[in-house]
Amino acid sequence: MAAEVAERHLELLRDEREAELAQSRAWQESVSLKELQRRGVCLLKLQVSSQRTGLYGRLLVTFQPRKCDSDTELPSNSFGPGDIVGLYESAGQGDPLCTGVVTRVTPKAVTVALEEPRDGELAVDHEHSFRLLKLANDVTYNRLKRALTALKQYRGGPASDLIDVLFFASAPRAFPETKPLEFFNASLDESQREAVSFSLAQRELAIIHGPPGTGKTTTLVEIILQAVQQGLKVLCCAPSNVAVDNLVERLAGCRARLLRLGHPARLLQPIQQHSLDAVLARGDCARLVADIRRDIDQAWANTKKAQDKGERSHFLGEIKTLRKELKEREEAAMTAALSQASVVLATNTGASSDGPLKLLPETHFDLVVIDECAQALEASCWIPLLKAPKCILAGDHKQLPPTIISHRAAAEGLSLSLMERLAGHYGERAVRMLTVQYRMHRHIMEWASSELYGGRLSAHPSVAQHLLRDLPGVSDTEETSIPLLLIDTAGCGLFELEVEDEQSKGNPGEVQLVGMHIQALVDAGVKAKDIAVVAPYNLQVDMLRQHLCHRHPELEIRSVDGFQGREKEAVILSFVRSNRKGEVGFLAEERRINVAVTRARRQVAVVCDSHTVGSRPFLQRLLDHLAQHGLVRSAFEYLDDLVPQNYPGEGWAQRQQGPKPPGPKARPAPAGKLKVAAAGAGSQKPGARSSPSAAAAGRDGPGSKEGGDRFRAMLVAFLASSEAQLDFPTSLNSHERMLVHVLAEEYGLQHLSSGEGRDRYISVRKRLPKQSPLPSEPSEPPLPSEPSLPSEPSEPLPKPQHPSGNTPDPVEQGESSKGLGKVDLKSLHLERVQREKARREEAARKVQEPRSGRRKKDKSEAKGKPAVGSEAGEDFDALISAAIEADRTCGFPRCKASVTTLGQLCHHCQRLFCLSHHIPEVHGCGDKAKAQARQQISREGILYPGSGSKDKSLDPARRAHLQRRLDQKLSELTSQRKGKKKEKEK
Ligand SMILES: Nc1ncnc2c1ncn2[C@@H]1O[C@H](COP(=O)(O)OP(=O)(O)OP(=O)(O)O)[C@@H](O)[C@H]1O
Numbered sequence: 001m002a003a004e005v006a007e008r009h010l011e012l013l014r015d016e017r018e019a020e021l022a023q024s025r026a027w028q029e030s031v032s033l034k035e036l037q038r039r040g041v042c043l044l045k046l047q048v049s050s051q052r053t054g055l056y057g058r059l060l061v062t063f064q065p066r067k068c069d070s071d072t073e074l075p076s077n078s079f080g081p082g083d084i085v086g087l088y089e090s091a092g093q094g095d096p097l098c099t100g101v102v103t104r105v106t107p108k109a110v111t112v113a114l115e116e117p118r119d120g121e122l123a124v125d126h127e128h129s130f131r132l133l134k135l136a137n138d139v140t141y142n143r144l145k146r147a148l149t150a151l152k153q154y155r156g157g158p159a160s161d162l163i164d165v166l167f168f169a170s171a172p173r174a175f176p177e178t179k180p181l182e183f184f185n186a187s188l189d190e191s192q193r194e195a196v197s198f199s200l201a202q203r204e205l206a207i208i209h210g211p212p213g214t215g216k217t218t219t220l221v222e223i224i225l226q227a228v229q230q231g232l233k234v235l236c237c238a239p240s241n242v243a244v245d246n247l248v249e250r251l252a253g254c255r256a257r258l259l260r261l262g263h264p265a266r267l268l269q270p271i272q273q274h275s276l277d278a279v280l281a282r283g284d285c286a287r288l289v290a291d292i293r294r295d296i297d298q299a300w301a302n303t304k305k306a307q308d309k310g311e312r313s314h315f316l317g318e319i320k321t322l323r324k325e326l327k328e329r330e331e332a333a334m335t336a337a338l339s340q341a342s343v344v345l346a347t348n349t350g351a352s353s354d355g356p357l358k359l360l361p362e363t364h365f366d367l368v369v370i371d372e373c374a375q376a377l378e379a380s381c382w383i384p385l386l387k388a389p390k391c392i393l394a395g396d397h398k399q400l401p402p403t404i405i406s407h408r409a410a411a412e413g414l415s416l417s418l419m420e421r422l423a424g425h426y427g428e429r430a431v432r433m434l435t436v437q438y439r440m441h442r443h444i445m446e447w448a449s450s451e452l453y454g455g456r457l458s459a460h461p462s463v464a465q466h467l468l469r470d471l472p473g474v475s476d477t478e479e480t481s482i483p484l485l486l487i488d489t490a491g492c493g494l495f496e497l498e499v500e501d502e503q504s505k506g507n508p509g510e511v512q513l514v515g516m517h518i519q520a521l522v523d524a525g526v527k528a529k530d531i532a533v534v535a536p537y538n539l540q541v542d543m544l545r546q547h548l549c550h551r552h553p554e555l556e557i558r559s560v561d562g563f564q565g566r567e568k569e570a571v572i573l574s575f576v577r578s579n580r581k582g583e584v585g586f587l588a589e590e591r592r593i594n595v596a597v598t599r600a601r602r603q604v605a606v607v608c609d610s611h612t613v614g615s616r617p618f619l620q621r622l623l624d625h626l627a628q629h630g631l632v633r634s635a636f637e638y639l640d641d642l643v644p645q646n647y648p649g650e651g652w653a654q655r656q657q658g659p660k661p662p663g664p665k666a667r668p669a670p671a672g673k674l675k676v677a678a679a680g681a682g683s684q685k686p687g688a689r690s691s692p693s694a695a696a697a698g699r700d701g702p703g704s705k706e707g708g709d710r711f712r713a714m715l716v717a718f719l720a721s722s723e724a725q726l727d728f729p730t731s732l733n734s735h736e737r738m739l740v741h742v743l744a745e746e747y748g749l750q751h752l753s754s755g756e757g758r759d760r761y762i763s764v765r766k767r768l769p770k771q772s773p774l775p776s777e778p779s780e781p782p783l784p785s786e787p788s789l790p791s792e793p794s795e796p797l798p799k800p801q802h803p804s805g806n807t808p809d810p811v812e813q814g815e816s817s818k819g820l821g822k823v824d825l826k827s828l829h830l831e832r833v834q835r836e837k838a839r840r841e842e843a844a845r846k847v848q849e850p851r852s853g854r855r856k857k858d859k860s861e862a863k864g865k866p867a868v869g870s871e872a873g874e875d876f877d878a879l880i881s882a883a884i885e886a887d888r889t890c891g892f893p894r895c896k897a898s899v900t901t902l903g904q905l906c907h908h909c910q911r912l913f914c915l916s917h918h919i920p921e922v923h924g925c926g927d928k929a930k931a932q933a934r935q936q937i938s939r940e941g942i943l944y945p946g947s948g949s950k951d952k953s954l955d956p957a958r959r960a961h962l963q964r965r966l967d968q969k970l971s972e973l974t975s976q977r978k979g980k981k982k983e984k985e986k
Pocket residue numbers: 187188189192210211212213214215216217218219438439565566
């Protein structure tokens with residue numbers, strides 16, 4: 001059985017290895033060095049800053065950027081300890097001078113332990129210029145292969161019984177009697193204690209299932225300490241250096257003797273002091289070893305100065321002898337250090353028998369502990385597993401499994417972790433689940449608990465109710481007082497980017513929404529470092545970074561896969577997918593969504609299109625949960641500041657032919673109200689507005705173009721009238737409201753939605769020119785029309801003692817959960833923020849002043865000039881032709897140039913401009929143009945290192961293909977244009 005499984009895994013690993021190689025070949029063949037550097041896998045123009053002899057007598061060389069000043073930083077890169085790199089001369093082609101292992105990376109330098117080159121001599125001097133390139137690493141693959149082969153042939157070693165249990169040849173057993181434990185950590189909860197006792201009592205196998213935030217590491221630390229106290233030798237592993245370092249850090253405060261093998265990913269002192277290097281340096285023979293290393297360094301220096309070949313080879317011979325001696329001494333010292341340690345820690349592959357562990361006898365270890373086991377390849381677990389009679393596996397197989405490149409290998413079982421395989425088979429006989437979680441607010445946890453953990457999780461009282469507003473320095477706003485927020489883009493036209501043959505997806509609208517929510521949090525005092533933005537697609541991660549990084553440098557933006565194992569006070573999820581087909585791609589993986597949601601401690605905000613995403617029952621249940629326990633906002637409420645960038649792709653282009661909006665030229669007339677009778681505005685979908693998913697129902701509804709034209713006409717009429725406000729009927733569905741909304745934007749009208757559920761309606765108002773607030777009017781009465789507006793929440797007037805208006809708006813209190821019925825929250829929020837700011841300023845000045853954030857209307861301006869056709873607009877035709885007339889002149893305010901022949905259409909605002917005003921930057925579309933340019937850049941696949949792995953968008957072949965198609969398209973367009981010109985000339 002074991003042999004068969006080992007054999008199958010060997011085959012799948014071969015597949016995987018080939019896929020990996022093909023990928024890196026494709027990269028290197030078709031990508032320039034510069035591009036490789038941009039992708040973080042190559043460092044160009046380096047010089048040697050120092051070199052010395054390290055462990056095993058290997059040459060440790062430190063490289064830094066080749067610049068005059070020593071303060072230059074390396075470009076951002078993905079080099080890390082343990083990476084295999086090739087060293088090349090800058091000008092050189094072909095094979096590397098030599099290869100090596102990265103041992104240390106700082107912002108300014110990278111240190112590499114160079115393997116001895118074939119000819120035994122290496123010219124790394126300070127004058128030359130070098131480059132380092134990350135190489136496909138076959139060390140790992142070879143170790144996996146070796147472990148599986150060893151498993152296949154295993155006979156009668158210490159792990160025999162364990163192997164039988166792990167391949168279901170015999171059932172796991174417990175030791176007959178165990179005495180009750182005295183816990184080192186007195187504050188363990190009941191489920192943690194049970195897991196500790198159970199694990200120690202098992203003879204071969206125990207599995208600790210630790211859902212997010214349940215103290216899995218805390219529990220493992222207790223188990224390890226108990227085992228050490230019983231005199232056991234423990235080998236403790238995890239698939240990644242980060243996870244191993246985490247354990248080292250947690251064990252460091254305890255009495256156990258630790259030894260960390262391999263290269264710690266983090267350079268923190270508490271971790272470094274347990275590394276093999278550091279332990280050896282403190283050891284008895286350290287002095288001797290140091291002397292030999294110095295001698296070697298000296299001999300190296302001598303070879304450089306050597307006059308002739310003879311002298312040179314003399315020194316090289318000397319180095320050889322010294323190295324041999326060094327190796328012997330070091331091995332003796334290492335063996336001593338290893339056998340004295342009670343806990344040896346390494347990555348799974350770092351525990352390989354071709355490393356230091358070969359120095360120990362086969363039966364040295366009593367227990368193997370593997371943390372994050374559900375994220376490890378089974379083959380990698382077998383590297384440590386063959387070294388002991390018992391194992392304790394910890395992890396959560398409801399989170400993401402190891403990443404596999406080869407689809408075939410993944411489908412055939414390579415992505416099934418050992419932990420999942422065993423937990424599925426043995427259940428309670430081998431598994432103990434931790435059930436108290438110490439991370440999430442109750443409402444964040446409850447969804448994950450019921451979906452993935454059998455409803456067994458409970459929130460520890462210390463976190464069950466915690467909110468962002470409870471953090472120091474965070475004020476109590478609507479944004480900071482809710483654990484769950486759904487910003488629903490359904491029906492708002494914020495579709496994902498449609499890039500054919502593009503695997504990765506982006507959604508610029510969601511990028512904007514995320515930015516706005518972050519701003520709201522930051523304005524309320526939440527620190528950017530306590531916020532993470534997480535998206536399932538690397539393209540979206542890149543776009544988010546481009547948009548947000550410079551404004552909030554401490555904000556973390558990651559792929560879901562890259563954020564596993566982490567947590568933040570506030571997490572914003574951008575689900576990206578928004579399309580008519582209801583395709584959800586990556587989101588279909590339930591474990592990915594589980595990881596995404598459970599990173600948050602106090603708040604999770606989901607930005608998504610409920611219509612697309614809700615096509616999956618699993619995701620729909622998440623939306624339902626958000627709606628039930630959190631706040632739901634339609635992206636509408638943010639649209640004031642939002643650019644529906646890719647909307648034209650969805651039928652909006654037709655607008656281009658429509659009449660040009662009168663825009664700023666139409667001046668609003670004095671106050672008054674115009675009620676439009678229910679103009680049979682399309683088919684109303686009952687209940688279309690009551691649930692987030694249904695809100696999108698109207699999007700695909702018929703006649704959106706007709707609707708658009710009708711609403712356009714209504715708006716034109718309204719603009720021409722003397723009315724100040726136009727209420728649309730409640731029979732409009734959400735899509736139609738959106739049309740009105742977008743049109744209102746276009747015409748420079750204010751718009752707001754009011755009422756709840758079926759009574760919801762949208763109204764537009766002429767925008768009255770704002771004026772700077774007059775501090776001398778403390779309680780200016782609102783405009784006559786204002787109090788009577790059913791839509792406007794009556795703002796609490798400033799109270800004499802609290803000019804800040806710090807009390808929350810009654811409207812918000814009344815509607816703490818059902819968000820769709822809300823009035824323009826965004827502007828309420830902005831006002832609140834402004835009030836807050838004003839209050840702070842006032843407090844600082846200690847002067848009683850009236851609130852400054854309040855909007856003021858200038859009454860004299862409000863009278864306005866009469867606009868085109870000031871009769872109350874019944875005659876739409878006349879009005880439309882007036883608008884068309886206006887369409888013949890440049891859209892730039894006050895420019896009278898004709899655009900009938902030489903007009904240029906701006907694709908951002910859909911208006912025609914004369915030649916001197918058509919550039920977006922000139923007439924005010926600069927930001928939109930920039931945004932589009934950025935979008936294009938991301939579409940072309942610029943990668944920022946760390947945005948996750950294996951982004952298919954990087955496939956150079958596909959990129960080249962896209963580039964070709966783009967070029968083709970461009971030249972097509974060019975020749976078309978030329979053709980037209982010629983026609984005209986004739
Ligand atoms: N019994 C306990 N009492 C109080 N706090 C606890 C307890 N157990 C764990 N915690 C706290 O919960 C947090 C998470 O603990 P730990 O790092 O052990 O969790 P984990 O399950 O390993 O996390 P991850 O989900 O990242 O794997 C820590 O802040 C820890 O202090």
